[in-house]
Every structure is written in structure tokens, then in C-alpha cells.
Amino acid sequence: MTGSGKPSGGILEWLAIRNAVEKLGAQRVWSDALSWTRFTGSLALALLVLLCLTGVFMAFNYTPVPGTAYDSVDFAQFSLPFGGLIRGVHHYAWNLLLMVMGLHLARALVVAGYQPPRELTWISGLLIMLFIPVFIITGDLLPWDQKGFWSTQVRTSIMGSVPVAGDWMVRLLQGGPRTGIVALTRFYVLHLLVLPGTLLLLVGLHFHFVAHRGVSEPLFSTRERRQVSLFPTMVNRWLLLLLIITVALGAVAYLWPVPLGDPADPTDSNYIPKPEWWVLFLNQLVAIFRGPLMVLGTAVIPGALAAGLMVLPFIDRGPERHPLRRKAMLTVIAAIGLVLLVLSIMGYLEHYGPPPA
């Protein structure tokens, strides 16, 4: 302290954060936790941050009332400086997040990153993955355009077909059987408040386990592993990744602006929404199992897949991690992946392919 009562140790001391910064600087992490061969987790985090930032900007100009909602998005997109760019980055970021999470999961499957002691890292990751679609579904309705409105009708009717709880879930979500002002208010509060809060918790949990259980040792590299400081080395690497992905998505959003469809018309039941790429396989499952078997496509098969992934670390407990020595396990996983791919291609051809002659 100086005679005037001010601390003498510079700005960190003055802000009373010297201890915290020193502790952060003393944290060591494996250098390969963010490297050319392992970056999907850090990229997913960068995309989440970008989604939050662009989401906050959009929220400043959004009105959650049917009709006005569309006008507010229209105004932000076409009249506000950078409005279209920010909406575009938000849109491309969640699409890319789904792909990056898929790669992150696939990598963990191939190198058995889920094996003990990382069971809870895996399970917390799966919970995040199952959670992201709820974000997309709630966000889709917010512009109150034809696509969002009618896609919500399809989703709520599929949800309503789930035995016992289906109808109740739809009413809870929409405040009634119809998609109106209560539904928009609920989707808005979920998308901007409840879901981000829950996601923050889940991501915090995932990082807690990544920090405490560590990342798996590299399988294919012969170089000796070294540790680096979390701050500034690792944080700087991550900031560089954030900068690169922001510029890249900004360029994509500038070159291919995200369209805004026509305003929602609840009386126009001729509008048939096309399923997005990431639900094509689910859509196809729903299309294959009709009538009394519908529950297989809507709940039983997707539920069994999720449950199978959840229990994987308790079935394949290691210590063998090399993919060539886990052939049986990887063959089953690849076969399931192939079925999902074929279903997606079938769905794509049905919805986006040439019309039948």
C-alpha cells in the first residue's frame, strides 16, 4: 500500500485480482488439448460464444409478438447496419456447431475417449448434444415466418403423438393446442433465458470433467507430450481460433445472406415445410413407421440410440483404445452411423430431390 491508501502493485493489485491471475497462470494443461489434431471441443466453445454474442445483438431489436416479431427481424436484417450479417453468423454458427459436435463425438468414439476415467465427460457431452436441438426448435419460431411457423406445427404434432405424455408436453410448451402468442412468448423465454442458463451449467460440468479427468493420451503421435500454461498460452490459442471462426462465418454470411421467408400465415395449410438437414434421418424414421408403429420412429428408436450411447463407457471399459483392436465395437457403431446416413440421404432425395415423374 502507498501512503494514500492505494495498492502499490499496479493495476492487478488495484483491482484485487492479482491472486486470481497468478493462480490462472500457474494452471498447466496438456498442450494437445487444443492442437491441430484436437480442436473440435475448443471450436465448439468458440461457436457457443459466437452464438451468445450474436444472439444478444439480435435480442436488442426483437419483439416477441406474432406479426410484430416478423417486422422486427425484417427491420434488423435489412435496415440495421450489420443486422443481416449478425443474423447470418448466428444461423451459420449453429449449423456448424452441430457438425463440429458430431465430429467431436465421432473422434471420441474412434479413439475411445469415453472410456474410464472419462465416463462423466462423455455423459455430460451427450447431454449437451441432446439439448442443442431444443435451442434450434425454439429459435426457429422466433422470426414468425412461414418456415418457422409450419415447422413448429410438424414438430408439435410429432411430439403430441408420443404416448401418455405427448399431448401434455405440447400444451406445456405452447400454452394450449395452437401456436399463438403464448407459444411465441414461451419459446422466446426458453430460447433467451432458460436454455442458455441450463447450457452454461452443462458446459461448465463438461469442462469440470475435462479438467479433472484430463484428455486421453494421443494414440497416433510419437512426440512427447508437454504441458503449457492455461493462461496466457492456451487462452491465446483459443482466442485465435475464435477470431478465425468469426471472420470465416462473417465471410460466409456476407457472401450467402440468410433468407427471411414470408410472414407466417396460420391459415395457409398448403405450406409444407422442408425438414432441415440435421433432422432428415428422424423425419425418415417417422415416415417409415406409420400408424400404431409411429412411436417406434418418434420415441423408441431415438431413445434407444441415446441410451446406448449413454451406457457405452460402461460396456467398453478399456484398456484397449486402438480402433484396430476394437473392431467389433467400431463395426457396430459404423453400421448404425451408416443406417443414419442412408436414412438422411433418403430424406434428402424425398424432400429436396427432383419431383417424381
Ligand code: HEM
Ligand atoms: C458445445 C459442446 C461441447 C464443448 C464446448 C466441448 C468441449 C470439449 C473440450 C474443450 C474438450 C477437451 C479437448 C478435446 O478433446 O477437444 C472436450 C473433451 C471431450 N468431450 Fe467435449 N465438448 C462439447 C460436446 C461434447 C459432446 C457432444 C460429446 C460426446 C457425446 C463430448 C465428449 C467429450 C469427450 C469424451 C472428451 C474427452 C476426449 C478425449 O479425452 O479424447 N463433448 N470437450
